[in-house]
Amino acid sequence: MLYMGFAAGLRVSELVGLRIDDLELDEPYPSILVRGKGRQQRRLPMWKEATRALRAWLAVRGWSPVPEVFLNRRGEALTCSGFSYILTKYVQKALPRSPGLAKKRVSPHVLRHTCAINSLRATRDIRKVALWLGHSSLQSTEIYLRADPTEKLAAIESALPADLRRGVFRVEDELIAWLSGERLSAEPPRQVPANAAIPAPNSG
Numbered sequence: 001m002l003y004m005g006f007a008a009g010l011r012v013s014e015l016v017g018l019r020i021d022d023l024e025l026d027e028p029y030p031s032i033l034v035r036g037k038g039r040q041q042r043r044l045p046m047w048k049e050a051t052r053a054l055r056a057w058l059a060v061r062g063w064s065p066v067p068e069v070f071l072n073r074r075g076e077a078l079t080c081s082g083f084s085y086i087l088t089k090y091v092q093k094a095l096p097r098s099p100g101l102a103k104k105r106v107s108p109h110v111l112r113h114t115c116a117i118n119s120l121r122a123t124r125d126i127r128k129v130a131l132w133l134g135h136s137s138l139q140s141t142e143i144y145l146r147a148d149p150t151e152k153l154a155a156i157e158s159a160l161p162a163d164l165r166r167g168v169f170r171v172e173d174e175l176i177a178w179l180s181g182e183r184l185s186a187e188p189p190r191q192v193p194a195n196a197a198i199p200a201p202n203s204g
Helices: 002-007 012-016 048-061 080-094 099-103 108-123 126-133 138-145 149-159 174-179
Strands: 031-035 041-045
Touching: 002 012, 002 048, 002 080, 002 108, 012 080, 012 108, 080 108, 108 126, 126 138
Parallel strands: none
Antiparallel strands: 031 041
């Protein structure tokens, strides 16, 4: 369950709401149907590791009258608070091997956030991250880019049209050169009076 939260980047509500009939674990293209906010649905391909983990869990889970994949100890559908409790328990178990966790607040959303950052670094495309997370707009995805300005600039760069992408700026204007300290001459740029006539452009 924790692996699914990280690998698929699901919201807590999406994770606990995952149903048996949402799983398609047959090869060669295993996937899950995610029921997101506003009745939106998206189908995500599954990693081989996640597929193996799900199959192993289903073998332990066995038959149940409830359709949800993840159950509590009473055989009922797991709740969001139940998931948070389990995550906190395993964070405590991980402290001896990862003492740095003691200084961090590991919430269920951290799993989704980590998935978003990893996906961004792998694809360099904010649009793909938005589709994976089920965001209806890129503004919702932009929050995940604040962790690393370099990743943010790279993602924006990849989304720009070719003619708008950044290039090398060359100082060719006398005023710009003066302001930047790279003077083309020893004198400051000549000031043009406000009432001076503007020459017509050369038609030739």
